[in-house]
Amino acid sequence: MIYLDNIHKSYVMGTNALHVLKGINLEVAEGELVAIMGSSGSGKSTLLNIIGMLDTYDEGTYRLDGRLIRNMSEKKVARFRNSHIGFVFQSFNLISFKNAMENVALPLYYRNISRKKRNHVAMELLEKMGLEEWAEHMPNELSGGQQQRIAIARALVSKPRVILADEPTGALDSQTSYEVMDLFKEINQSGITVLIVTHENDIAHMTDRIIRLHDGNIVADEMNSVRKHEPVLQPSIP
Amino acid sequence: MFDPDKWQEIFSTIRKNKLRTFLTGFSVAWGIFMLIILLGSGRGLENGIKEQFKDDATNSIWINQGTTSMAYKGLKPGRNIRFTNDDHFSLKNMPNVEHAAGRFSIWENTTISYKNQYATYDIIATHPDYAFLEKLQVNKGRFINDLDIKEFRKSVALGEVVERELFKGEPAVDKYIMVAGIPFKVVGVFTDPGGDRDLNRVYIPISTAQRVFNRGNRVNQLSVTVSDVTAEESNQMVESIRRDISKRHTIHPDDKRALFIWNTLEQYKKFLSLFASIRIFIWIIGIGTLIAGIVGVSNIMIVVVKERTREIGIRKALGATPGSVIGLILQESVLITAFAGYFGLIAGVGLLEIISPYFSDSENFFRSPGVDLRVALTATGILVLAGTMAGFIPARKASAIRPIEALRNE
Numbered sequence: 001m002i003y004l005d006n007i008h009k010s011y012v013m014g015t016n017a018l019h020v021l022k023g024i025n026l027e028v029a030e031g032e033l034v035a036i037m038g039s040s041g042s043g044k045s046t047l048l049n050i051i052g053m054l055d056t057y058d059e060g061t062y063r064l065d066g067r068l069i070r071n072m073s074e075k076k077v078a079r080f081r082n083s084h085i086g087f088v089f090q091s092f093n094l095i096s097f098k099n100a101m102e103n104v105a106l107p108l109y110y111r112n113i114s115r116k117k118r119n120h121v122a123m124e125l126l127e128k129m130g131l132e133e134w135a136e137h138m139p140n141e142l143s144g145g146q147q148q149r150i151a152i153a154r155a156l157v158s159k160p161r162v163i164l165a166d167e168p169t170g171a172l173d174s175q176t177s178y179e180v181m182d183l184f185k186e187i188n189q190s191g192i193t194v195l196i197v198t199h200e201n202d203i204a205h206m207t208d209r210i211i212r213l214h215d216g217n218i219v220a221d222e223m224n225s226v227r228k229h230e231p232v233l234q235p236s237i238p
Numbered sequence: 239m240f241d242p243d244k245w246q247e248i249f250s251t252i253r254k255n256k257l258r259t260f261l262t263g264f265s266v267a268w269g270i271f272m273l274i275i276l277l278g279s280g281r282g283l284e285n286g287i288k289e290q291f292k293d294d295a296t297n298s299i300w301i302n303q304g305t306t307s308m309a310y311k312g313l314k315p316g317r318n319i320r321f322t323n324d325d326h327f328s329l330k331n332m333p334n335v336e337h338a339a340g341r342f343s344i345w346e347n348t349t350i351s352y353k354n355q356y357a358t359y360d361i362i363a364t365h366p367d368y369a370f371l372e373k374l375q376v377n378k379g380r381f382i383n384d385l386d387i388k389e390f391r392k393s394v395a396l397g398e399v400v401e402r403e404l405f406k407g408e409p410a411v412d413k414y415i416m417v418a419g420i421p422f423k424v425v426g427v428f429t430d431p432g433g434d435r436d437l438n439r440v441y442i443p444i445s446t447a448q449r450v451f452n453r454g455n456r457v458n459q460l461s462v463t464v465s466d467v468t469a470e471e472s473n474q475m476v477e478s479i480r481r482d483i484s485k486r487h488t489i490h491p492d493d494k495r496a497l498f499i500w501n502t503l504e505q506y507k508k509f510l511s512l513f514a515s516i517r518i519f520i521w522i523i524g525i526g527t528l529i530a531g532i533v534g535v536s537n538i539m540i541v542v543v544k545e546r547t548r549e550i551g552i553r554k555a556l557g558a559t560p561g562s563v564i565g566l567i568l569q570e571s572v573l574i575t576a577f578a579g580y581f582g583l584i585a586g587v588g589l590l591e592i593i594s595p596y597f598s599d600s601e602n603f604f605r606s607p608g609v610d611l612r613v614a615l616t617a618t619g620i621l622v623l624a625g626t627m628a629g630f631i632p633a634r635k636a637s638a639i640r641p642i643e644a645l646r647n648e
């Protein structure tokens with residue numbers, strides 16, 4: 001699903017260039033649940049941005065779903081991102097003046113789906129995830145956990161192949177974090193590839209595979225044999 | 239462009255920021271309001287001046303006597319020029335002259351009476367053609383005619399006001415009134431677009447007056463109307479009139495003080511071109527005001543984009559194309575300017591409509607201000623253009639937002 005070969009990325013800051021990624025080789029198969037770990041400045045967010053096509057890379061090859069991601073027009077990138085990738089952020093990034101359902105429906109707007117239909121799809125998804133009672137609430141009326149679940153619903157609504165989560169539990173307490181991780185596992189079991197950037201060990205250990213980054217290099221890539229926290233909920237995401 | 243969902247998006251953001259939207263719109267509304275008021279006032283001034291010209295035929299030339307200032311053919315300067323019937327006759331037969339009249343006023347005794355009603359009015363002795371020069375309209379009877387001139391009849395045409403004041407509703411035509419102590423027969427009653435001043439007047443045949451009031455063959459002022467000619471041609475007419483009279487009165491051809499010639503057509507055309515310049519000037523000021531409004535909108539939209547950086551970043555991460563982001567900002571800007579501008583337009587036109595009736599009397603240089611549909615449509619077009627211009631830079635800024643930077647955790 002994700003294929004990275006010798007990816008380099010530098011940021012030019014004034015006169016000196018900051019070499020953030022120094023030749024990343026990584027392959028993630030479809031349906032994997034992967035954690036990317038590393039201290040701040042290790043390049044993990046940059047890597048996620050490149051995978052999410054939010055950022056370009058300087059050198060190497062990146063294929064997503066078999067397609068070479070290089071020199072694409074912004075419009076094409078936007079369409080491809082809309083159909084293939086769902087984002088989940090640390091600070092939820094819900095649009096404050098839209099209610100939960102409208103937030104969830106937003107990616108479908110960029111697919112030119114009619115308002116009625118996309119609200120219907122969004123509502124169905126919220127029902128499936130047990131969030132229907134919050135559908136009409138504005139983001140600031142929801143708890144952090146609820147907001148993050150709405151954000152996950154938004155990432156799922158366009159039926160992406162990959163979910164990219166950037167510190168999804170960073171702003172949550174541990175109980176809520178676990179619930180959110182359960183949700184990710186459910187999503188993963190429905191066949192969607194999930195990449196989670198985190199610096200929390202216990203979160204990382206709930207995934208199948210942990211990739212550790214240090215100073216722009218992958219220093220460890222290990223399969224996680226013991227899952228610490230088994231899902232408590234039955235899979236309900238198709 | 240007319241995607242209802244997009245409008246929904248825009249309306250929801252506008253609803254969240256009512257005060258900001260109002261302030262933004264206000265600058266544009268003010269700009270267009272000023273433009274409309276300025277244009278309307280310009281129109282009012284134009285109407286006012288045109289009204290002044292309504293008094294007399296706009297194709298008329300008026301010739302007044304002066305005093306020579308140059309020696310010529312043995313004659314000293316300082317000689318007063320006196321027009322005669324010959325001058326009138328000569329002008330009357332010039333090519334392109336439609337009507338020609340001479341006139342003088344009776345000033346010795348201006349009392350006019352009918353039965354026991356006495357009053358003083360302007361008494362003017364003139365030719366029948368004078369009716370065309372003053373644009374007189376005869377309501378009852380007739381104006382003085384050629385037969386009056388030829389037979390030295392004691393006929394008099396009364397202004398409406400004179401008729402009203404002396405006859406008090408009695409029919410005036412065919413009655414005799416005393417003009418400077420001499421009985422004259424009323425032949426008609428006229429009205430004059432020039433207003434009350436020109437209606438406090440009676441006209442008598444010039445030939446009769448020359449005889450009765452001992453003027454010999456003298457005429458004080460000559461006037462002609464010319465047939466449909468350009469301003470240039472009418473200026474040539476002025477020159478040939480000057481040559482003609484100068485020759486008869488032995489005036490130096492370059493003497494500018496012996497004859498005073500007022501060419502209404504030329505003055506009229508000068509005013510018309512003046513108004514064209516004023517209109518351009520007004521447009522420049524109006525557009526300037528509007529540009530200030532546009533810059534205001536542009537400024538605020540830049541702030542909006544900055545405020546919404548994160549939101550736009552989210553949208554991009556969710557698959558918004560640069561085009562859709564540009565559209566979002568541009569349409570909001572166009573919507574605000576068009577809507578606010580329309581308000582300004584309505585307010586401006588409304589104010590003009592309200593004040594217009596207070597400026598409809600002819601004694602004013604400012605009259606019936608207003609704008610026509612064409613101007614309103616042009617202004618509307620300018621508004622949409624303005625909105626696009628105002629939104630352009632902010633929209634470009636918005637489309638250049640990079641999601642990673644927008645979404646970076648602060």
